[in-house]
Amino acid sequence: MKKFNSKSCEEIMTTVYRPIEFCIDNLLAQGLYILAGAPKVGKSWLALDMCLSIAKGEKVLGQQTTQGTALYLCLEDSYVRIQNRLYEITDEPTERLHFVIMSESIGNGLEEEIENFKNEHYDLKVVFIDTLQKVRNESESSYGTDYKELSVLKALADKLEIAIIVVHHTRKCKDSDPFNMISGSTGLSGCVDGSMVLIETKRGSRNAKLYCVGRDIENAEINLQFDSDLKKWVVTDEPSAPKSKANIFLAALYVYIKKKIDFSGTASELIEKLKSVSDETFYPNRVTRDLVCNGYTLRKYGIDFEYKRTRNCRLIILHYDRERDSSDSKNTSEVTVNRLTLKV
Missing domain, CATH: 1.10.10 (Arc Repressor Mutant, subunit A)
Structure with missing residues (x-):
């Protein structure tokens, strides 16, 4: 006879569980996330900055990072383009940041590739997949198919205790709720632990707002400006964090x-x-x-x-x-x- 494996309220409230680790304080914890934005808005620059900052243990968007290995699946780029971008953003290479330009798709070997990489790099903290469309199998976008595909990555992130971020596009149509602009069904947003949407205030202005929502983070709207010299997004109104x-x-x-x-x-x-x-x-x-x-x-x-x-x-x-x-x-x-x- 099958039975629930339940725990009492008191047992849960008095048990010391291993805390959820943040890769980027207040923004990115262990789990599955979406980073969405319009084509060529600067999502990849932001993703690269986050990866490099985590690998070096440096601040990004004004927030502390937990140092560890970062894996960036640049599935729309070549190593030459990655090299050019790296020289634009830093002159100090790090052994903790790794790049991949070809991978298997979800359900056809991608999870095994990531798990094997984790086995070789025990301190792996974050995996960026740029873009989601490159690792999908389903051409149809319905709630069921979207949720099912991302559930595989969600389970993997939880198993390996890492953050996985899929870079994705937004729709062209405007919406008062920026998270409704994420391309695809609500199955994508429903499955992930958090979503970040990068929207320029005016196309080409290089001024933008990063909308953040998630299970383990506070809802936030961060005003950003793209620094053309540094080739990275910088916070223009960094809030002072209250003492906990x-x-x-x-x-x-x-x-x-x-x-x-x-x-x-x-x-x-x-x-x-x-x-x-x-x-x-x-x-x-x-x-x-x-x-x-x-x-x-x-x-x-x-x-x-x-x-x-x-x-x-x-x-x-x-x-x-x-x-x-x-x-x-x-x-x-x-x-x-x-x-x-x-x-x-």
């Missing part, structure tokens, strides 16, 4: 537990203790969430976290092991957690 409350909590927790080594008590009791190291106001109903969702970060900082339910209350048990603290903060008077610095 969770980051402040983690920094305060680290400062406290580094001194006290052990803690056992309720969320309210922990908040009282944190008042000795931070003036920030924390709330008991958020403490467990912040601990569970950042469990992997805590381990890197030598902090073990256990959540135990008793008859009377829910206990939070913490222990700090300096020998397992891989941070740069254990021997300094400053603490940096998730890029937030807190003075001790």
